[in-house]
Amino acid sequence: MELGHYRFQLGNFECVSLYDGYGDYKHEQMVTNAPRADVEAALQARGLSPNSVITPFTFLYVNTGKNRVLVDIGVGTILPTTGQLPHNLAKA
Numbered sequence: 001m002e003l004g005h006y007r008f009q010l011g012n013f014e015c016v017s018l019y020d021g022y023g024d025y026k027h028e029q030m031v032t033n034a035p036r037a038d039v040e041a042a043l044q045a046r047g048l049s050p051n052s053v054i055t056p057f058t059f060l061y062v063n064t065g066k067n068r069v070l071v072d073i074g075v076g077t078i079l080p081t082t083g084q085l086p087h088n089l090a091k092a
Contacts, residue, residue: 024052
């Protein structure tokens with residue numbers, strides 16, 4: 001896997017998962033049905049920071065052989081950690 005994209009086949013379709021950046025969320029924005037201490041413990045158990053929930057933004061590009069389809073257009077630059085989709089699409 002090259003940083004920024006992951007290429008795979010689905011039947012006859014060539015697919016590429018494209019990284020656009022990530023969101024860094026407060027616990028309360030992502031998990032509403034578990035105590036904060038449980039969320040922090042689960043994050044730490046997986047080697048992640050217990051301070052927030054980080055979610056990657058990835059988008060799918062599909063080459064069907066006839067059509068090229070970008071599923072969604074990315075997050076853009078709404079966060080300082082996003083906006084990498086055009087670059088990663090060009091690299092892929």
